[in-house]
Amino acid sequence: MDYLLQTMVAGLMLGGVYALVAVGLNLIFGVVKIINFAHGELVMAGMYLTWWLWSAWNMNPYVSLVIVTPVMFLAGIAIQKFILSPMQNSSPTMKIFVTLGLSVFLQNLALWMFGGQFRAVNFPWAEQNLSLLGINVTYGRLTAFIVALALVLALFYLMKRTLVGKVLNALVEDRETAGLIGIPVKKYYLAAMGIGISLAGIAGTLIIPFQAAYPLVGAHFTLLAFVVVVLGGLGNMAGSLLGGLILGIVETLAGTYVDPALQQVAVFVVFIIVLIVRPQGIFGGSARNAEVGLK
Amino acid sequence: MLEVMNISAYYGDAQALEDVTLSLPAHGVTAFLGPNAAGKSTTLRVVSGLIPAATGTIEFEGRDITGTSPQERVAMGIVHVPEGRRLFNTMTVEDNLILGGYTKRKDRKTAARLDEIYDHFPKLAERRKQEAGLMSGGEQQMCAVGRGMMAGPKVLMIDEMSLGLAPVIVKQMFAIVKGIAATGMSVLLVEQHVKNALEVADFGTIIDGGITRATGTAAELRESDVVRESYLGH
Numbered sequence: 001m002d003y004l005l006q007t008m009v010a011g012l013m014l015g016g017v018y019a020l021v022a023v024g025l026n027l028i029f030g031v032v033k034i035i036n037f038a039h040g041e042l043v044m045a046g047m048y049l050t051w052w053l054w055s056a057w058n059m060n061p062y063v064s065l066v067i068v069t070p071v072m073f074l075a076g077i078a079i080q081k082f083i084l085s086p087m088q089n090s091s092p093t094m095k096i097f098v099t100l101g102l103s104v105f106l107q108n109l110a111l112w113m114f115g116g117q118f119r120a121v122n123f124p125w126a127e128q129n130l131s132l133l134g135i136n137v138t139y140g141r142l143t144a145f146i147v148a149l150a151l152v153l154a155l156f157y158l159m160k161r162t163l164v165g166k167v168l169n170a171l172v173e174d175r176e177t178a179g180l181i182g183i184p185v186k187k188y189y190l191a192a193m194g195i196g197i198s199l200a201g202i203a204g205t206l207i208i209p210f211q212a213a214y215p216l217v218g219a220h221f222t223l224l225a226f227v228v229v230v231l232g233g234l235g236n237m238a239g240s241l242l243g244g245l246i247l248g249i250v251e252t253l254a255g256t257y258v259d260p261a262l263q264q265v266a267v268f269v270v271f272i273i274v275l276i277v278r279p280q281g282i283f284g285g286s287a288r289n290a291e292v293g294l295k
Numbered sequence: 296m297l298e299v300m301n302i303s304a305y306y307g308d309a310q311a312l313e314d315v316t317l318s319l320p321a322h323g324v325t326a327f328l329g330p331n332a333a334g335k336s337t338t339l340r341v342v343s344g345l346i347p348a349a350t351g352t353i354e355f356e357g358r359d360i361t362g363t364s365p366q367e368r369v370a371m372g373i374v375h376v377p378e379g380r381r382l383f384n385t386m387t388v389e390d391n392l393i394l395g396g397y398t399k400r401k402d403r404k405t406a407a408r409l410d411e412i413y414d415h416f417p418k419l420a421e422r423r424k425q426e427a428g429l430m431s432g433g434e435q436q437m438c439a440v441g442r443g444m445m446a447g448p449k450v451l452m453i454d455e456m457s458l459g460l461a462p463v464i465v466k467q468m469f470a471i472v473k474g475i476a477a478t479g480m481s482v483l484l485v486e487q488h489v490k491n492a493l494e495v496a497d498f499g500t501i502i503d504g505g506i507t508r509a510t511g512t513a514a515e516l517r518e519s520d521v522v523r524e525s526y527l528g529h
């Protein structure tokens with residue numbers, strides 16, 4: 001029983017990070033209307049950047065957030081400006097190919113720069129256990145969970161309470177009208193990409209103290225983020241948070257009690273069940289919510 | 296103040312406007328009239344910069360603005376309240392209004408402008424926190440006009456304001472719009488109902504088949520034989 005609870009808590013902690021990855025993907029989808037198949041590779045970029053700062057400069061992985069965050073924000077802006085924006089009027093299929101191409105490019109770039117081996121950050125503090133009410137959880141996972149949750153909630157606040165958030169919501173709903181009433185639409189695409197991708201990079205930093213980087217690690221995150229977004233409802237931010245937490249638990253339980261090799265299969269099973277039973281997502285509520293979302 | 300001179304416009308290869316000329320004074324209500332598919336909405340889209348003019352020029356306060364972006368035009372004071380209202384339906388009335396004031400967000404007068412709009416439309420004050428998409432058609436139209444006013448327009452172009460509204464509400468809205476124009480701005484009212492519109496307007500322009508057919512004061516147009524025969528139906 002204790003062990004079950006412990007496994008679930010470990011999964012919950014991981015799920016917070018998945019939620020962080022997924023809200024970024026959801027924001028980009030809602031605002032820029034692009035399905036970013038390279039999202040997981042941007043998590044990977046955050047992981048490698050943190051690993052490099054740690055191995056070459058001996059930088060504390062959590063301190064490296066002050067570098068990873070702005071670098072990934074700028075990367076998001078660059079991707080929008082130089083890759084996606086020139087494609088603005090292309091067909092949706094072409095846009096999918098472009099982000100798929102970007103993901104393959106980043107995988108190969110990682111292979112070339114860092115080799116195929118696992119790159120881990122062995123930060124002893126992160127592996128120490130904290131015992132809370134008889135449940136053990138590592139500092140690394142706990143920190144990842146707390147920071148990720150804080151950032152997701154900060155994003156909720158931004159979307160609900162600030163002018164930037166209102167503008168982003170307006171773009172989700174009707175970008176033509178947003179332009180008509182004087183909103184510089186392209187500037188806000190840059191903002192959404194910057195925010196979404198910096199969140200992916202931060203997730204990479206948070207996760208590398210307990211999960212090593214390798215050139216194909218991104219595919220795992222892209223898949224997870226997609227399942228979370230479908231689970232929580234396309235465009236539904238709160239749904240992404242809950243979906244992320246649930247998926248973290250499901251994946252960890254499957255890995256512990258069934259077979260570590262079947263973790264991803266478990267994620268896929270959840271994905272397919274949701275698609276069959278509730279294609280609008282568990283928390284979507286109605287098709288309308290899923291359509292206009294980011295509530 | 297706003298001079299639209301001999302513009303033409305296309306959707307892809309299809310010509311929508313052939314030769315539209317429209318002149319707005321600094322104050323008062325101008326009715327922009329014509330049957331369905333005459334090119335009224337297209338003219339507004341060209342004036343607000345959503346689609347380019349293929350030929351012709353647009354001048355605002357003496358300056359050629361033909362090549363400027365929609366955002367620049369809103370900032371100059373040319374504001375377009377689109378056909379079908381196009382509110383952000385899942386957002387509150389107040390958030391819709393606040394977004395309408397985006398280009399003026401730095402002048403710190405948002406609260407004052409909101410108050411002014413709530414004065415014109417007390418219904419909107421009651422509904423401030425309501426989701427815009429859940430209101431009645433009349434309330435939504437008020438919100439759309441209010442959102443346009445938040446940009447501090449010099450020219451407010453309202454497309455098919457009365458469409459789908461009950462006659463009493465239409466009367467109310469016309470009266471409010473006249474009041475807004477009296478505060479010192481130019482209002483362009485796009486309408487299909489020539490007779491009603493010419494009763495509230497000071498000036499009028501009639502367009503048909505993408506070409507300007509008649510222009511003058513509202514009184515002149517009401518008395519004109521061509522207008523009476525072709526558009527007033529008597």
Ligand SMILES: Nc1ncnc2c1ncn2[C@@H]1O[C@H](COP(=O)(O)OP(=O)(O)O)[C@@H](O)[C@H]1O
Pocket residue numbers: 306309310311329330331332333334335336337338
């Ligand atoms: N988005 C569009 N794409 C293609 N053609 C359009 C579009 N909007 C309007 N048109 C065409 O342009 C012409 C003028 O339409 P419009 O400006 O909407 O007229 P009105 O507002 O006077 O009813 C019509 O022939 C219409 O079919």
Ligand SMILES: [Mg+2]
Pocket residue numbers: 335336337378454455
């Ligand atoms: Mg029209």
